[in-house]
Amino acid sequence: MQKIDARGLACPAPVLQTKAAIDEGADLLAVLVDNKASKENVCRFLETQGFETIVESWETDFHVHATRAGVVPRSAAESLSPESDGSKIMVMITTDRMGFGDDALGMKLMTNFIKTLKEMGASLWRLVFVNNGVKLAAEGAAVLEDLKTYEADGLKILVCGTCLDHFNLLDQKRVGETTNMLDIVTAMQLADKVINI
Amino acid sequence: MDDPYWFGQIAAANALSDVYAMGGVPKTAMNLVGFPLKHMDLAILRRILEGGLDKMTEAGVVVVGGHSVEDNELKYGLSVTGFVHPDKVLRKRSLKAGDRLILTKPIGTGIINTAIKGGLATPEITQFVTRLMAALNRSAAEAMAGHPVHACTDVTGFGLLGHLAEMVVGAGLGAEIDSTSLPIIPHALEYAAMGLIPGGAYKNREFRETIVAIEPSVDRGVRDVLFDPQTSGGLLISVQADHADALLYDLHRKGAADSAIIGRVVSEPFEQIRVI
Structure with a gap:
């Protein structure tokens, strides 16, 4: 994995640094930029060079993760677990309670579900919270400690920023990275399996 | 733009465009220069001004003077005056x-x-x-x-x-x-x-x-x-x-x-x- 810190640089410098890394044969890249224009430009450049990209927003910075098509990325989480077959499972949680019928039961089930998710091992690649689901990542949620443990173990947890904003929870989020629809759609595309709850 | 002569020409062409867009005929221009004397050779400024002057001459415009100040970075532009009939603006x-x-x-x-x-x-x-x-x-x-x-x-x-x-x-x-x-x-x-x-x-x-x-x-x-x-x-x-x-x-x-x-x-x- 080659890391490029292109923060503070104006276009086209971030693209040129990325190009230099690719010219040297890099297959896995992480490019750090601090503005939208650079993020877009770096992504486009990587895509024309046959790379797949995922972008994470981190406060005012953007992390662009890129993999040359056909190269299997070995993330920290995947290499930790011997039983992983390398498949990437994305779990998308759209509610804070599981199923319909009884809400109290639904919330209990959801807590249980999240605690049990670890049985997926290293195949669990992304955990995404949208709509009412973002409440599970906010202050006071019953599963906060479990989620923090997952995150510390290397699982990427993405929390929908629009949803946090909608519920006035932007400053209440306690775990995961704030994300946007483009990142969610890109993650769906890269995942081998998407499970929607 | 690395070539100072072309840089001057482009700045001049750019400055004239407002007058052309209003349907006017440009007549006079004043140079406006900010130049980092301590870091740049004065010959560069000379080439820039030559470029500007040549472009203005091409446009039939007289460069009547200008203002220059010492600056941290190079700046060059022109203030252009032109004529147009009030009904034809x-x-x-x-x-x-x-x-x-x-x-x-x-x-x-x-x-x-x-x-x-x-x-x-x-x-x-x-x-x-x-x-x-x-x-x-x-x-x-x-x-x-x-x-x-x-x-x-x-x-x-x-x-x-x-x-x-x-x-x-x-x-x-x-x-x-x-x-x-x-x-x-x-x-x-x-x-x-x-x-x-x-x-x-x-x-x-x-x-x-x-x-x-x-x-x-x-x-x-x-x-x-x-x-x-x-x-x-x-x-x-x-x-x-x-x-x-x-x-x-x-x-x-x-x-x-x-x-x-x-x-x-x-x-x-x-x-x-x-x-x-």
Whole structure:
């Protein structure tokens, strides 16, 4: 994995640094930029060079993760677990309670579900919270400690920023990275399996 | 732009465009210079001023003096004065529904300049775009004079759609652009696809995206070029529809060879730009 810190640089410098890394044969890249224009430009450049990209927003910075098509990325989480077959499972949680019928039961089930998710091992690649689901990542949620443990173990947890904003929870989020629809759609595309709850 | 002589020419051509866009004839100009004396050779300034003077001479303009200050970075521009009959002043917002829109220079200079900065542009395209930016809008202005032109502006930092937006917003009209008829600088789409897009293009888009609707079929590179900030771009002319072909003919004949009819002014949707 080659890391490029292109923060503070104006276009086209971030693209040129990325190009230099690719010219040297890099297959896995992480490019750090601090503005939208650079993020877009770096992504486009990587895509024309046959790379797949995922972008994470981190406060005012953007992390662009890129993999040359056909190269299997070995993330920290995947290499930790011997039983992983390398498949990437994305779990998308759209509610804070599981199923319909009884809400109290639904919330209990959801807590249980999240605690049990670890049985997926290293195949669990992304955990995404949208709509009412973002409440599970906010202050006071019953599963906060479990989620923090997952995150510390290397699982990427993405929390929908629009949803946090909608519920006035932007400053209440306690775990995961704030994300946007483009990142969610890109993650769906890269995942081998998407499970929607 | 690394060559100081061409830099001077381009700055001068750019400064003149406002007068041409108003239907005027430029007469006098004053140099305005900020120069980092401590870090740059004075010979560079001399070449810049020569470039500016030659371009003004080409335009029939007298450089009557100027102001210079010591500055941390190099700046060069000119203040231009021109004449126009009060009844013949062309304004930005006096366009009429049904008008045809004509653009007199191809777009994409911001993208090409980004590629040049990155050392990725070919020498041929570098030379092409340098000459394009240094080209006066004089012939375009002269061609306009004989036709019922309702409004005009010069295309610069806000990009084609940014300047078109300035025309329609406030005029109570909308515009429709035919993306297939846009004159675009060779290689600009290719460089755009590689991410060689100036930051200003993204800012221009963000600022105007609420009033711009681009059909999904329009190529991604073309979308970028629409907002690409131009240096010394062409004139954007709104002309009575039945004179559009005649004006285009005159533009081509007088030397604005890349001029093209790129769209039309519509009454609905109001204050919106549609790109098809």
